[in-house]
Amino acid sequence: MKEYERKAVPAEQPVELLVDRDHSPWRDFTGSPQEEAAGKRVEAVPDTSGLEISAHLSRYAAAAAPLIAIDRARRRVVVAAAHFEELRRVDATRLQAGQAMTVGRVKSRTLLEQPRTLALFLLESQLVETFWHIEAVVRLVGEERDGSVYRARFRGHHVYFTREKHEEPLAFTIVLDTASGEMSVRGET
Numbered sequence: 090m091k092e093y094e095r096k097a098v099p100a101e102q103p104v105e106l107l108v109d110r111d112h113s114p115w116r117d118f119t120g121s122p123q124e125e126a127a128g129k130r131v132e133a134v135p136d137t138s139g140l141e142i143s144a145h146l147s148r149y150a151a152a153a154a155p156l157i158a159i160d161r162a163r164r165r166v167v168v169a170a171a172h173f174e175e176l177r178r179v180d181a182t183r184l185q186a187g188q189a190m191t192v193g194r195v196k197s198r199t200l201l202e203q204p205r206t207l208a209l210f211l212l213e214s215q216l217v218e219t220f221w222h223i224e225a226v227v228r229l230v231g232e233e234r235d236g237s238v239y240r241a242r243f244r245g246h247h248v249y250f251t252r253e254k255h256e257e258p259l260a261f262t263i264v265l266d267t268a269s270g271e272m273s274v275r276g277e278t
Contacts, residue, residue: 184276237268
């Protein structure tokens with residue numbers, strides 16, 4: 090049985106991610122306000138076989154099954170129930186400093202043993218939203234463990250357009266409780 094395939098990024102290696110609209114699993118599912126709202130809830134399904142896997146997320150798999158998949162027939166994105174409970178997408182761009190929102194719970198001990206990789210998955214899969222229109226650049230600026238709680242601090246900016254281009258700063262912490270499996274995001278200054 091193949092265990093978690095993505096190798097954890099070494100702690101000394103800096104991490105900077107470009108998270109963009111073109112790589113969003115939800116890219117084709119935002120045609121109306123209702124569809125956009127429905128995409129905030131991410132159902133955990135028992136079987137993701139036969140569903141589309143976003144190429145850039147294919148490296149995130151456990152036991153040879155994808156963690157997240159696109160169900161084009163039902164116009165939704167789902168996560169594997171073997172690893173997660175139902176999740177809620179959190180918009181990190183709208184969190185006030187100190188405000189926390191729960192993403193959901195991870196059930197897989199294998200995933201919880203690699204909290205850095207899990208935090209990066211939440212960003213790259215866009216379960217934690219980091220931009221409004223175009224893209225975000227986020228850097229991992231700090232990590233800490235306090236007992237069973239892992240915290241990954243991110244800073245960066247997101248790009249959006251009104252009549253002109255705007256870049257807004259972004260600062261948040263992904264908090265993973267490796268004992269309970271709870272995943273949350275807290276706004277920072």
